[in-house]
Amino acid sequence: MNHLSSETFRENAKAALADTHLRGALKNATSLFGERRKEAAASLPNWEALRTQARAIKDEALSHLDRYLKEFVENAETRGAKVHHARDAAEANAIICNLAAEHRVRVIVKSKSMTTEETHLNAALEAAGMQVVETDLGEYIIQLADEPPSHIIAPAIHKTRGQIAELFTAELGMPPTDDIVQLTGTARTTLRDRFATADMGISGVNFAIAETGTIVIIENEGNIRLTTSLPRVHVAVMGIEKVIPRFADLDVFLKLLPRSGTGQRLTTYQSFITGTKRHASDEGPEELHVVLLDNGRSRMLAHPVTRQALACIRCGACLNACPVYQQIGGHAYGSVYPGPIGAVITPQLMGIEKTSQLPYASSLCGACRDVCPVKIDIPQLLLHLRAEISPRKGSIAERLAFKLWAKVMTRPALYKMSSVAGRILQRFVPISRAWINGRDLRPIESKSFHELWPI
Amino acid sequence: MNCGLFKENVESVAGHCVVTADVTNVLRQIIADLRAQRVAISDAPELAQFGVIPTANDLFNFEVGITRAQAAIAETGTLVLDSSCERNRLVSVVPPVHIAIVAASRIYPTLADVLAMLQSGKEVSPAITFITGPSRTADIELTLTIGVHGPQELYVVVDETS
Numbered sequence: 001m002n003h004l005s006s007e008t009f010r011e012n013a014k015a016a017l018a019d020t021h022l023r024g025a026l027k028n029a030t031s032l033f034g035e036r037r038k039e040a041a042a043s044l045p046n047w048e049a050l051r052t053q054a055r056a057i058k059d060e061a062l063s064h065l066d067r068y069l070k071e072f073v074e075n076a077e078t079r080g081a082k083v084h085h086a087r088d089a090a091e092a093n094a095i096i097c098n099l100a101a102e103h104r105v106r107v108i109v110k111s112k113s114m115t116t117e118e119t120h121l122n123a124a125l126e127a128a129g130m131q132v133v134e135t136d137l138g139e140y141i142i143q144l145a146d147e148p149p150s151h152i153i154a155p156a157i158h159k160t161r162g163q164i165a166e167l168f169t170a171e172l173g174m175p176p177t178d179d180i181v182q183l184t185g186t187a188r189t190t191l192r193d194r195f196a197t198a199d200m201g202i203s204g205v206n207f208a209i210a211e212t213g214t215i216v217i218i219e220n221e222g223n224i225r226l227t228t229s230l231p232r233v234h235v236a237v238m239g240i241e242k243v244i245p246r247f248a249d250l251d252v253f254l255k256l257l258p259r260s261g262t263g264q265r266l267t268t269y270q271s272f273i274t275g276t277k278r279h280a281s282d283e284g285p286e287e288l289h290v291v292l293l294d295n296g297r298s299r300m301l302a303h304p305v306t307r308q309a310l311a312c313i314r315c316g317a318c319l320n321a322c323p324v325y326q327q328i329g330g331h332a333y334g335s336v337y338p339g340p341i342g343a344v345i346t347p348q349l350m351g352i353e354k355t356s357q358l359p360y361a362s363s364l365c366g367a368c369r370d371v372c373p374v375k376i377d378i379p380q381l382l383l384h385l386r387a388e389i390s391p392r393k394g395s396i397a398e399r400l401a402f403k404l405w406a407k408v409m410t411r412p413a414l415y416k417m418s419s420v421a422g423r424i425l426q427r428f429v430p431i432s433r434a435w436i437n438g439r440d441l442r443p444i445e446s447k448s449f450h451e452l453w454p455i
Numbered sequence: 456m457n458c459g460l461f462k463e464n465v466e467s468v469a470g471h472c473v474v475t476a477d478v479t480n481v482l483r484q485i486i487a488d489l490r491a492q493r494v495a496i497s498d499a500p501e502l503a504q505f506g507v508i509p510t511a512n513d514l515f516n517f518e519v520g521i522t523r524a525q526a527a528i529a530e531t532g533t534l535v536l537d538s539s540c541e542r543n544r545l546v547s548v549v550p551p552v553h554i555a556i557v558a559a560s561r562i563y564p565t566l567a568d569v570l571a572m573l574q575s576g577k578e579v580s581p582a583i584t585f586i587t588g589p590s591r592t593a594d595i596e597l598t599l600t601i602g603v604h605g606p607q608e609l610y611v612v613v614d615e616t617s
Contacts, residue, residue, distance in 0.1 A: 029597050079581065137603055138594035154594060161596050184592060184600045191604065196515055212579045222590040222605025225548045229582075247574045251567040262593070266531045266566075268468075269605070270585040272573075277581055283544040284582055 003148060006334035006346065009357035016328040022158050026329050029157045033320040036263025037371065043265070044255065054252045055375045058311035061210075061244050065301060068210040068243045069292070075213025079275025081288040089119035092293050096121060096202070096235055097128045099289055103233050105130060105199040109191075111217070111224040112136035113204030114152060114314055115237050115293055117336045118349070121202070132202075133194045135223040137187050144171045150330030150338065152316040153261050158329050191223070201227035201285070205238035206313070207253060208290075211246045214274040215290065218257065218267045225269055234285040236273075239293050241301075241310040253313065256373040260315035296349040305384050309344045311374040318368035318378060324361050333358060340368035344381045352389060359385035419448055457529040457562040458613060464532025468588030469601055470609040472532075478556055478614045479504075482521070485554060485610055489519060495550055497522040497543045502556075509546065520550035520606070524557040524586075526572060527611075530565050531587055534611065535573075538582035547586070553606040555586070558617040 004012045016022055041047045061068050073083045086092035100108065108130055110116070122132045122143075134143040138155035142148065144167055149155030156164070161180055168174040174186050203224055207216040215236050217224050228234050244253070258264040277284045300306050319325045319339030330338035335346040335355065343358040359382045362368075368378040408414045422444045458474055465472040475481045482505055486494060494506030495517035502521050509517060522543040524534040534555050536543045547553050563569045573579060590605030601607055 025596070032597050079578075135604065136594070137592045141594070154597065156594055157597070159595075161598075164595055180595045180598050180600055183595060184603055188603055192515060195604075212574070214579055220591045220593075221603040222548055223603070225544075225584065226604055229544050229548070247579065248567070248570055251570055254566060266533060266585070266587045268587050268589070268591055272579070272583040272585075274579045274581050274583075278539070282581075283538065283542055 004331055004334040006350075006355040006358055009332065009334060009361060012332035012334055013328045013361070016332045021160060021163070022329055023327065025158055025160050026326060029151075029154065030320040030326045033154075033263070033316070037260055037317055037320070038263075040259035040263040040265065044259070050252055050256055051373055051375050054256050054313075054373060055311060057244055057249050057252065058374055059308075062241065062301060062307060062310055065240065065243065068245055069240060071210040072208050072213055072243050073292075075210070076208075076215075076275060076288075076290060077213070079213055080277075081213065081275050081290050083290045083292060086291055086293045086295070088295050089293075092119045092237065092291050092295070093121055093124035095289075095291055096237070097124055097130075099233065099235060100125065100130050100200055101128065103199060103287075105233070107194060107198045108132045108200045108202055109135050109194055109198040109223075109227050109231065110139075111201070111203045111219065111227040112139050112155065113202070113237055114149075114336065115204055115239050116202065117149060118295065119237075119293065121237070133191065133198070135191050135194070135221075135227060136219075137184065137221060137223075140187055140191065141167065144168075148331065148336065151319055152314050152337065152339075154316070158331065195226045195230050198231045200233045200235065201229075201231040202235045202237065203227050205236050205242050205290075206257070207250060208238055208243045209245075209247050209250070210243055212274055214247065214272050216250060217271045217273070218254075218269070219271075220262070220264075220268040222269060225271055228271055228273060229284055232285055233287045233289070234273075235289045235291060237291045237293060239295070240297050241312075257313050257315055260313075260317040260371065260373040300348050306344075306348055306381060308376050309341070309348070309381055311376055312341050312345070313374060315373055317371040317373065321367040321371045323363060323365060323367070333361065340378045340382070341376070344376075344378055344385065347385055352385070356389045359389065419444060457564055458559050458615065461527055461529040461532060461562050462611075462613070464529065465588070465609075465611050466532075468532055469591075470532065470588045470611060472611045472613065474559070474613040474615055476614075476616050478612055481612050482554065482556070485612075486519065489552060491518040491552070493517045493519070495520045495546045497541045497546050499523050499541050508542070514545055514549055517546075517550040519552040519554060520546035520548075521554045521556070522547045524555045524611075525561065526569055527557045527562045527613075528564075528566055528569050528585075529562050533566075533569075534586040535569055536584045536586065537573075537580045538584070539580040544582060544584070547584070548605050551602065551606055552608045552610070553586075553589075554610040554612065556612045556614060559613050559615045560617060562613070 084095045125132045141156040151157040205215045258267045276288045325339040347355040364379045462472040495509045496502040496506040525537040526535040589609040592603040
């Protein structure tokens with residue numbers, strides 16, 4: 001079990017830093033992801049223009065979300081889909097559990113969906129007596145290990161092949177091996193049986209097109225195609241922010257998302273699903289249900305500053321670029337969405353009370369903002385959240401210290417006096433241990449810059 | 456020009472691509488080279504001589520699946536399968552080898568061109584699939600592995616006569 005809480009972020013991070021296996025796996029993965037993204041972005045001469053365009057489309061969709069959602073629902077339902085509205089996780093899970101019961105479903109195959117991680121759907125379905133099988137290789141691995149995902153697009157990024165081999169030996173009775181091809185082959189064979197017998201397929205959604213009522217789901221493995229084609233019922237779960245206005249807008253997003261996520265020009269498969277099949281004899285599920293999840297999103301939408309976080313297309317680039325994520329990985333955040341974007345989204349979805357340490361899990365270096373394909377200003381949002389937290393948190397001594405510091409720094413005479421005093425006092429007073437534990441602090445020089453270079 | 460770039464891009468993602476005026480013979484040769492005994496086909500009439508249309512029960516027992524592709528994208532090496540034209544959804548994903556036939560005249564230069572084409576009819580088709588290379592994963596140590604849930608091999612035969 002590895003279900004950590006955001007409330008113990010500092011302790012989680014400390015433990016992660018001591019885990020050499022984890023740090024090796026993270027270093028390898030985040031640097032590879034980073035290099036591939038950089039190369040892929042450089043292969044498009046108009047990368048910056050595409051980012052600007054993508055953000056403009058998302059802003060347009062978000063500022064008229066009511067209208068575009070309505071249009072999407074109408075168009076999807078005209079073509080045979082049934083759309084359900086869920087205010088929160090509990091409602092979404094209840095809708096899906098009821099659908100499963102109604103259709104006498106026993107086995108459910110799932111493709112990777114961060115939204116269903118957010119609602120803890122698997123636990124709800126299992127409690128209702130359903131067997132749920134994750135089919136994305138990474139998700140399958142962490143389901144066997146009973147762990148949450150540690151990265152938005154590579155859920156088992158924290159595990160080495162040795163650890164995965166041990167897991168497969170213990171859980172699937174596979175002979176011990178270090179060969180990745182054999183491990184993958186075993187997962188394929190095991191999961192084929194599940195695909196053949198499943199009555200329901202549950203998927204996420206990458207983009208929902210208002211204009212046509214189409215849902216678009218992208219992947220590399222083929223498990224989404226099987227999940228959305230084989231079982232008789234398909235349930236697609238999406239946050240309300242996934243809607244974009246036009247079919248043609250996909251051109252921009254299909255260029256940005258794979259390049260930012262895995263560094264691919266295009267992922268292997270894109271499934272475009274518009275309603276249900278038109279004739280009973282056609283291939284594909286008999287029913288398509290789309291669950292629209294709010295779960296705090298309309299609260300974010302109402303806020304002029306935090307709204308932009310809803311533009312996120314879940315590529316994971318900010319995780320790979322973040323010096324904090326690179327060291328501690330995803331589990332330490334104790335939240336479904338880790339990394340810089342997780343530190344922004346989680347407090348807003350789950351409430352700031354239990355997640356108040358997350359906005360501080362950043363050096364504000366801005367690497368996340370620079371790689372974001374939809375130009376979300378993550379450092380600005382982190383500062384905004386810190387400002388919301390700080391009046392409630394922080395000791396009286398700390399607040400007094402900063403008030404004093406502000407007074408001194410804005411008065412040149414006081415500042416001069418304080419640096420002279422500091423030079424003398426630093427010889428006698430040990431500087432607070434807590435302050436220098438994680439930082440370098442150079443002693444104050446005997447002469448200031450001003451004294452060396454008088455105007 | 457689209458044809459050459461398309462072939463190059465299919466090959467860059469570990470797919471095989473043959474441009475030919477004699478599709479029938481090329482298909483026979485690929486099937487013979489694979490030593491495939493059980494070949495599944497979509498319901499496209501011109502494929503009938505190469506295999507059988509699978510039923511729901513024997514879908515998982517085929518070695519090769521053959522379909523047409525209704526269009527392709529040169530800049531990415533992508534096949535576009537439209538399920539309103541053909542029963543191509545399962546035959547193209549379940550068997551370990553997928554062979555697709557596409558007309559040279561249906562290769563569009565860019566992704567944007569294909570998106571516009573897909574929307575040009577009265578209705579967007581209920582299920583469209585883009586395929587760029589064989590199934591792949593990098594979920595273990597970010598190491599590329601070909602063939603997870605979908606086909607391990609992808610052959611594209613471009614018919615230069617149509």
